[in-house]
Every structure is written in structure tokens, then in C-alpha cells.
Amino acid sequence: MTDQLFTEDAYLRECSATVVAVEEKGVLLDRTCLYARSGGQPGDSGTMRWADGEAVIAEAIKGEAGAILHGLAPGSATPPVGATVTLTLDWARRHRHMRMHTTLHLLCSILPGIYATGNQIGAEKSRLDVDLAEPPAKEWFTEKLAELVAADHPISTTWITEEELDANPTLVRTLSVQPPRGAGRVRLVRIGTEDAPIDLQPCGGTHVRSTGEIGRVEVTKLESKGRQNRRIHIVLGD
Template sequence: MPERFYLDPYQTTLQTTVIRHDDAGLVLADTLCYPLGGGQPGDTATLTLADGSTLAISDTRRNRETREILHITAADAPRLTAGSAVTLTLDWVRRHRHMRVHTGLHLLSVVIKAGVTGGNLTAEGGRLDFDLPEGMELDKDEIEAGLNALVAQDLAVSIQMTSGEALKARPELIKTMSVTPPLELPEIRLIEIDGVDLQPCGGTHVRRTGEIGRLLVKKIESKGARNKRVVVTLAD
């Protein structure tokens, strides 16, 4: 079953219970928190306990071996007992900015038609690195205008599911040159921006491009003979 942050990335509160809380982190029966991955930071949140006290979640990670989602608490935080009922409240302002930026980076890969060699994002903005022929220049104003034209179209953003085998037959959908999707999986998540883009992605996204708001191209810099880094930020 898809995880809750995929089922509804707009959900902000959740009643759940503690499975385990130790030095590795806090494991909950269910969670809204997106774990660090795909260039997107892990979520932060607040836990409210049955007695009304609160506990801060400073980061969210995934255990690579067990696939458990670990909620990171302060080293000196009290350990919660298994079975304890808690209310999880997502830091929604930060998450929503991640969703806006992440979807904006998909638009950036539409405007600049080249392979992507790397990327990262924060709540303020993000960057993609592009594999471009040596000597090819990018125009900051043209890129910014192209991005904001796509934002203004208020295009629908939706999820499709495919298989690894089906994706192998459509390699043009894989824009990232540095990281290949797990093609051995029976299901792989695709993000579609209506009429302009379809690519595999495990991040969280807004429902429509108009929700991103105005994007600014902060800088363009060379990161090697064929590598150009384009940094974008949210205007607000």
C-alpha cells in the first residue's frame, strides 16, 4: 500500500501509535513524514502526547535495510513507550515549500532539454545540474520566462504507476543520468505535468503548477566542461 505522504501529501495531522523509540529514532505505526530522498529533505514535525506535552521531530530518514521510516528526536528527549498514542502534526509550511520547489524543478527540466546529472532542494529553492555540450550557454532571462509561463498555465500534476519492465521500454522518461530508478520493482511512480512532462519521481508535489508561484533563476554556473548548474528560488 502506498505510504500516506503519497496517498495525500496535503494531510497535516495524524493519530498514530509508537512502535519503537531508541537511539536509531522513533518508529510510528503510520506517518505523514516524508523521509530524506531524491534530493528532497526529510520532514520535520511535532508529536503531541496523551498528557499534552510535545516532542519535536527534527528530521525523517529511511532505514535502507529494513525500509522503516525513522523520526529523529533530540538525543536527550524522553523515550516513548511502545503502544503510546500520539498525534503527529507536520511542519506544513516547510513541506509545502518543498512540494512547490520540487514541482518547479520538474518544470526546469522541461525548459532545459538536457540530461540531468544531479539535483537538490530546500524550502527556499533548488538546483539541477545539466549535461550540456561544451561551449553551450544558457540564458537566465529566457529560462525564467519559460518557467513562469508553465506556472501561469496552471497545469494539472498527477501520479501514474508503471512497472520497471515498462519503464525500461521507455528510457526517454528517465531524465536523471546520475541515479537510475529501481527498475527491478514491480511498481514505479511517475509524475505527470499535463501535456509537458512525465518522469519517474519519489518526491511530493503540488496539485497544479499555479500553486508553485513565481520562480526566479538565481544563478547559472559551470560545474565542469559539460556540466551547468541552474539554481532557482521561490519568489515568496
């Protein structure tokens, strides 16, 4: 199992690690600051350096049993097993993913009782699919998001047991992706204060520290993807 440093500090841009194995799909390390592709969020990219070599990390992906594999760009050299490497995150790309992912949580917060049926996060544009027959106009969404961004609500994480999640099933706001199980605990992302959260739901992704960090966001299009499924497209300002 790879120690996933980003779950505790999404702003960690560099870390050292030890090479555990080199597999066809990527390099397995004992720890990493790179998020692995899951839940609609792309895997991080960056660089890996060791004593006599360097490689470009195309994308971090999930392996088996909690492992994270660092997929290298074609033609890259590979470090030897046991080597100490330094990972450097492509921060600009990751930070846009963090802003986008947090915005999708805000969309959930302004649609209480509505479940997400899918999502896709990108650095340039993202989307959220929701189980909603008649959504408000795109301008309404943009206005509501702007209000939440301007309020600069704090964002934090906490952990609960799987049993606590089972006792509070309404915490799960997604129909397509369920929280990972098997580790005995589940990570919650909270937007707002503990006493009065704006949004609280299980999530393993990376997020900004406060809603003000998102900056300008716009809902550009609403799309019908079925009788009740509506797709909300968003873009960010620079």
C-alpha cells in the same frame, strides 16, 4: 515497512500512527505523513504527540526495508513502543519544498533530451545540475518557467510496474538518482494532461497540485561545474 501516506496525499498535514520501535536514529512508526530525506529533497520536520508526552521531529529519514525513522531533536522525550501518536507536519516548510521540487521538474520539461546530473532542494533556494555544455541565459529560464506557472498545468501521479519502466527507459531523466526498485511498481509524476503531458518521470517526492501554485520563481545564477555540467540556481517568491 512504513505506510507512506504522502505518496497518495501530499497535502495531509496530520495523522495518527502506532510506535513500532524506538531506535538510536529515530522513532519507527507503522505509518506517516512525513516525507523521508531522499532524491535531493530534505526530510520533513514537525511534532509528535502522545498521551503524556510530546517531541519535536527534527527530520524524517529512511531506515531499512522501506522504513521511515522520525529523528527527534536532542533532549526530546521518546514515546513507548505500542503508543498511539499524532504527527503534525511543519506545513510551511514542506509546502516550499513541494513548490521547489515541482519547479525542478519544470526545468527538465524545458530541456527535452537533457539529463539531470544532480539536485538539491531547500526551502529558500534550490539547484538542478544538468548535462548541458551551453545553456541559455538565466533570463530565458525564468521566462519559460513563468509561462508554465501561468498556464496552471495540473499535476497528478500514477503507478507503473518495474517492467513497464524497463520498457520505457526514456522516462528516467536523472543520471545521479535512479527510481527505487524492489516493490514491484514505480510512481510517476505527471505535469499536464494524460494525453499531452508537459513532463512525466519517476519520482517519489512531494509536489503541488498545479503549476500555478508554485508562484513566482527566478533563476538567479548559472554555474559551470565541469565540461558539460551546468548548475541552475532557483529561488521562489513568498
